[in-house]
Amino acid sequence: xxxxxxxxxxxxxxxxxxxxxxxxxxxxxxxxxxxxxxxxxxxxxxxxxxxxxxxxxxxxxxxxxxxxxxxxxxxxxxxxxxxxxxxxxxxxxxxxxxxxxxxxxxxxxxxxxxxxxxxxxxxxxxxxxxxxxxxxxxxxxxxxxxxxxxxxxxxxxxxxxxxxxxxxxxxxxxxxxxxxxxxxxxxxxxxxxxxxxxxxxxxxxxxxxxxxxxxxxxxxxxxxxxxxxxxxxxxxxxxxxxxxxxxxxxxxxxxxxxxxxxxxxxxxxx
Amino acid sequence: xxxxxxxxxxxxxxxxxxxxxxxxxxxxxxxxxxxxxxxxxxxxxxxxxxxxxxxxxxxxxxxxxxxxxxxxxxxxxxxxxxxxxxxxxxxxxxxxxxxxxxxxxxxxxxxxxxxxxxxxxxxxxxxxxxxxxxxxxxxxxxxxxxxxxxxxxxxxxxxxxxxxxxxxxxxxxxxxxxxxxxxxxxxxxxxxxxxxxxxxxxxxxxxxxxxxxxxxxxxxxxxxxxxxxxxxxxxxxxxxxxxxxxxxxxxxxxxxxxxxxxxxxxxxxxxxxxxxxxxxxxxxxxxxxxxxxxxxxxxxxxxxxxxxxxxxxxxxxxxxxxxxxxxxxxxxxxxxxxxxxxxxxxxxxxxxxxxxxxxxx
Numbered sequence: 054x055x056x057x058x059x060x061x062x063x064x065x066x067x068x069x070x071x072x073x074x075x076x077x078x079x080x081x082x083x084x085x086x087x088x089x090x091x092x093x094x095x096x097x098x099x100x101x102x103x104x105x106x107x108x109x110x111x112x113x114x115x116x117x118x119x120x121x122x123x124x125x126x127x128x129x130x131x132x133x134x135x136x137x138x139x140x141x142x143x144x145x146x147x148x149x150x151x152x153x154x155x156x157x158x159x160x161x162x163x164x165x166x167x168x169x170x171x172x173x174x175x176x177x178x179x180x181x182x183x184x185x186x187x188x189x190x191x192x193x194x195x196x197x198x199x200x201x202x203x204x205x206x207x208x209x210x211x212x213x214x215x216x217x218x219x220x221x222x223x224x225x226x227x228x229x230x231x232x233x234x235x236x237x238x239x240x241x242x243x244x245x246x247x248x249x250x251x252x253x254x255x256x257x258x259x260x261x262x263x264x265x266x267x268x269x270x271x272x273x274x275x276x277x278x279x280x281x282x283x284x285x286x287x288x289x290x291x292x293x294x295x296x297x298x299x300x301x302x303x304x305x306x307x308x309x310x311x312x313x314x315x316x317x318x319x320x321x322x323x
Numbered sequence: 324x325x326x327x328x329x330x331x332x333x334x335x336x337x338x339x340x341x342x343x344x345x346x347x348x349x350x351x352x353x354x355x356x357x358x359x360x361x362x363x364x365x366x367x368x369x370x371x372x373x374x375x376x377x378x379x380x381x382x383x384x385x386x387x388x389x390x391x392x393x394x395x396x397x398x399x400x401x402x403x404x405x406x407x408x409x410x411x412x413x414x415x416x417x418x419x420x421x422x423x424x425x426x427x428x429x430x431x432x433x434x435x436x437x438x439x440x441x442x443x444x445x446x447x448x449x450x451x452x453x454x455x456x457x458x459x460x461x462x463x464x465x466x467x468x469x470x471x472x473x474x475x476x477x478x479x480x481x482x483x484x485x486x487x488x489x490x491x492x493x494x495x496x497x498x499x500x501x502x503x504x505x506x507x508x509x510x511x512x513x514x515x516x517x518x519x520x521x522x523x524x525x526x527x528x529x530x531x532x533x534x535x536x537x538x539x540x541x542x543x544x545x546x547x548x549x550x551x552x553x554x555x556x557x558x559x560x561x562x563x564x565x566x567x568x569x570x571x572x573x574x575x576x577x578x579x580x581x582x583x584x585x586x587x588x589x590x591x592x593x594x595x596x597x598x599x600x601x602x603x604x605x606x607x608x609x610x611x612x613x614x615x616x617x618x619x620x621x622x623x624x625x626x627x628x629x630x631x632x633x634x635x636x637x638x639x640x641x642x643x644x645x646x647x648x649x650x651x652x653x654x655x656x657x658x659x660x661x662x663x664x665x666x667x668x669x670x671x672x673x674x675x676x677x678x679x680x681x682x683x684x
Contacts, residue, residue, distance in 0.1 A: 262602040262603055262605075263602060265601055265602045265603075265604075265605040266598055266601060266602050268607075269597075269598060269601055269607070270598070310594045310595045310598065311598060313595045314594075314595045314596075314597075314598035314599040314602065315598075315602075317595070317599050317647060318599060318602050318603070321603075321651075
């Protein structure tokens with residue numbers, strides 16, 4: 054236990070993660086935390102959901118255990134399992150159990166990607182019981198007051214086969230995110246990529262135009278994260294059009310004609 | 324031993340001891356007799372050469388003449404019988420009965436010749452000889468006939484293939500014509516007809532390729548005619564290479580096309596321009612060709628109407644930039660509502676401007 058606590062302490066943030074609020078999300082999150090309510094962050098890729106959780110972790114002075122969910126993630130991976138150690142089997146807590154025991158924030162990123170049984174496991178943690186049953190171990194772990202469960206969810210990715218069940222959705226306070234408004238996005242770029250006003254404005258203008266293509270064959274618009282990457286490459290000396298092509302154009306589509314139109318949009322700015 | 328030219332190659336089968344047994348004054352005639360009879364058959368000459376010295380030794384020319392005559396008679400119907408008779412006959416001449424030798428010869432002659440009805444066989448043989456001679460004379464004609472037969476069979480196969488491709492063309496053309504823009508149909512049909520006249524198989528390829536070239540505005544109708552004309556020259560030299568040309572499968576076909584290509588076709592870049600203008604304006608823009616608009620007459624505020632091809636520059640990259648400028652301008656008009664204005668909205672607009680900037684006296 055001592056070792057686990059030590060490990061969890063490693064996840065305590067010591068420096069303030071840069072975050073510019075887009076609305077009342079900080080107040081909402083703090084209120085949910087005070088009321089011991091789980092939170093669901095909704096929004097497109099790269100719009101700042103994870104950065105927001107990190108910021109709140111620092112702001113609330115709580116540890117942050119992040120689990121990047123994937124389609125092979127099982128309930129056992131999340132809660133814990135018996136493993137062989139020499140001649141005996143020993144129980145090993147999963148990241149969720151570790152986070153619950155230690156208190157702080159457990160963040161399940163893209164939870165819908167995980168297998169169905171994992172979403173059922175978190176149900177008892179999300180209502181007034183705030184418990185985590187360890188079925189294989191025959192133990193129930195009660196979450197301390199400072200524990201907070203946060204999941205993220207990208208509605209744009211979902212399909213009939215892959216969507217959160219309503220019984221799960223309706224257990225969370227939802228905070229919706231979108232790409233920041235142009236002035237805020239420029240501020241973010243200047244801070245994160247250290248680009249000047251002109252480059253930041255051009256990158257944001259490109260993003261605004263490319264995001265117009267979201268319903269015309271582009272699954273998602275260019276994220277703020279990719280704009281930061283573009284700015285960082287430009288700051289590193291890469292020619293702006295090449296930097297934008299590598300970060301804004303190529304990662305978001307394989308459609309040759311779509312790529313060409315995006316490059317033309319980039320060329321209108323640089 | 325050499326007997327000189329008169330005796331030919333008799334020395335090959337007249338042994339020295341045989342000649343020695345012939346009286347010296349008769350040796351020359353001996354050799355002539357042997358040579359004469361050996362012309363009938365070599366083996367006959369050998370046997371006569373052996374027996375004649377006995378008869379010549381008797382100095383009876385009649386007997387020798389009789390011997391040679393009888394041997395020849397038998398040999399004329401069968402040389403093997405002749406050889407045997409030539410061997411046995413001298414012994415029969417010593418018999419008390421003079422007619423014995425002649426009877427012997429008669430029997431052997433008849434036995435060799437066979438029954439009288441078999442004489443027809445020799446006629447058959449003669450006829451066969453004649454026919455074979457005729458057949459030999461016919462051989463060049465037979466050979467020529469075979470050549471003609473092969474050539475005509477090849478022509479028949481070509482005709483069959485031609486008819487098959489003509490049927491395929493008959494089936495393929497109507498749907499192609501339905502897809503082809505109406506104004507291109509007359510020149511298209513003219514070109515396809517020319518190729519079909521030269522080679523229906525090549526016309527199938529040409530029909531597809533010309534559809535793409537014309538509908539895609541990659542060449543003008545005049546350019547298509549020139550492209551077909553050059554292809555027909557290739558087709559005349561080599562059918563297979565010509566067919567490759569018409570399916571755009573040869574380097575030369577592409578080179579000619581590049582030479583004839585006039586400007587950049589809107590169709591080839593319409594989607595890029597649509598996405599570009601949609602991104603710029605934030606509206607669902609539709610790119611339309613002036614040709615299509617003329618045909619349908621339909622106009623829409625969200626449409627950007629552009630020419631079907633642009634040929635301002637030799638370089639298509641520059642022609643694309645020209646399209647891009649036109650599309651960007653269209654996107655600007657759509658985004659800022661240039662064409663959204665209508666006469667009915669004037670009163671409302673005037674009121675709004677008065678409220679905003681104050682009334683004008």
